[in-house]
Amino acid sequence: MTVTLSDVAARAQVSPATVSRVLNGNYPVAASTRERVLKAVDDLDYVLNGPASALAAATSDLVGVLVNDIADPFFGIMASAVQSEIVGPGGRAGGERLAVVCNTGGEPERELTYLTLLQRQRAAAVVLTGGAIENEAHVAAVAAKLRRLAEAGTRVVLCGRPPVPGTDAVALTFDNRGGARELTEHLLALGHRRIGYVAGPEERTTTRHRLEGHREALAAAGVGESDGLVAHGSYDRTSGYGATAELLCREPDLTAVVAANDSVALGACAALREAGLRIPEDVSVVGFDDLPFSIDAAPPLTTFHLPLAEAAARAGRIAMGREAAPKGRIVEVRGELVVRGSTGKPRV
Amino acid sequence: MTVTLSDVAARAQVSPATVSRVLNGNYPVAASTRERVLKAVDDLDYVLNGPASALAAATSDLVGVLVNDIADPFFGIMASAVQSEIVGPGGRAGGERLAVVCNTGGEPERELTYLTLLQRQRAAAVVLTGGAIENEAHVAAVAAKLRRLAEAGTRVVLCGRPPVPGTDAVALTFDNRGGARELTEHLLALGHRRIGYVAGPEERTTTRHRLEGHREALAAAGVGESDGLVAHGSYDRTSGYGATAELLCREPDLTAVVAANDSVALGACAALREAGLRIPEDVSVVGFDDLPFSIDAAPPLTTFHLPLAEAAARAGRIAMGREAAPKGRIVEVRGELVVRGSTGKPRV
DNA sequence: CTGTTAGCGCCTTCAT
């Protein structure tokens, strides 16, 4: 049989209540008593029953982290940072709190399913990372879920996505629009005029904001954009490869490609190389996010650096109530243009 | 107040037990009754109380995944694959089961702490990924913990680490020794004789096995290895950069560098380039794992491909009892040498 | 197929 609190109590010759108090450390207990209890715990190799505690106390030490795909470093970095900040009351790392990572794959239903599952677990907090899906019905459904979670005492923080109307979830947004603008301005300044854009999936805030930034820069420079120069795909290398090949077909005179993110940019580079084009001599390429591998790519990627780990760490602290929520409950996290070898003057 | 099972029962005019049965779907219930219950659930926006269920049923739908660092794609890929296979009884993806990702940072105490926390949660299964720490006391402690978990009904699967003596945890091991041997043989066949080795942290099975494979190849070729040609560090780019610079100092005539993994290899490449050496004309470099970014590196990395996602998916299925454990409870996952642009003949 | 009856193991007032 599994050993329970009362077993420990019996062995330590105290009441179960006392053992509970020692274990939770949130109530005065005589030092000598504590010793005895701790010894009994040790002797019996006792481990608290989480579900029972959670049921009785009506709270759990689970923290949900929603990501599109944890295999993508963009999300891995954020998940890691959140995790490092959700240490328990003791303060020791690897502490009491457990991170529940949920791969939504960017699918609306799974996002909702996981939110429900987290609610079911009575999660202490939930951090939603990455861009949101921009579908009216879905946004409303998410808002409703977040409201329920909040009512149940779960703190909700968004990291990398815009605030959800109708909720008071804290939002740390990324400067997607500004970053994209800077990247395109960089290309324009170099003299590029025929610029292709490999966008992410439609109906995503990240996709839209980055594309808007790009268009703002073009408009400001008085450069018209033919729609033929934008191709949508998913946020991965394969998609970048395919979309770029397609773009090249439609517009062989392209001198630059703006990619939705770094992975897409690498796919774009591969496609360009296969078409016999050199980077950046023939075509310049820019990414977005500045993931660790960007600096080691061939050539190193010009991109927009997002402080993912810092932002997610902050999200984690806010989720834990260890840091006050920002004024107005929303903050934009700034990034920074990083110029490397993948961009240069256009060929003549 | 939060709505409970009995509220639903009352509204549907059935007993709580019946509601439980339709919600768990593991017991015959009349279609009409089910309808009524489901409607009540919907009307009331009812969400099951996970801790309460777990307590009553003595099992939870939490699955632990231990990783060194989820920000590292090596672990991210495995965590993602495990996650995709732990769908609940319903079979629908994004199902009932939740993955608890635990970043141990490769620290022994945190590994034990998380194992205890998972035991506390009455996790349905635990998957331990990546190499293990080779410290006698720690191995014994882990073995004891795994035994307790198993006793409590938690299925334990190791993915990428050797079996733990004294437990009957299923182990999917990686062919680290064979892979390293093949990589070094590849270099030897090209004519290299002065080969540096940038190893991972000491006291890790992965580090030791890879180093052993390397030495086997050298020995088989009758090439002596001076200890000055091995440098230890952690499994990341920075460490690879530093260790390579150091190696270069000790042995400027190096014609090849074997790195502990792909990230380390990229760091090595950076260090070599900064020393004015071309890859592979002056120095060849090989990595290990074949992470996605390896193909886009400059130059593309020659490495040893490990089917991480497949292996972890299998680990996930075994952990869920959806796939039978292999004979003898241990299987070696094979990899494959991938020759790319980072290796060539040594300079003359 | 459905209702009744006991707990699951712990936390938490309320006393002492």
Place this chain on the structure above:
DNA sequence: ATGAAGGCGCTAACAG
């Protein structure tokens, strides 16, 4: 500072 008692919300026999 400690003990006693009730209940958190659900599941799992057991009847019927």
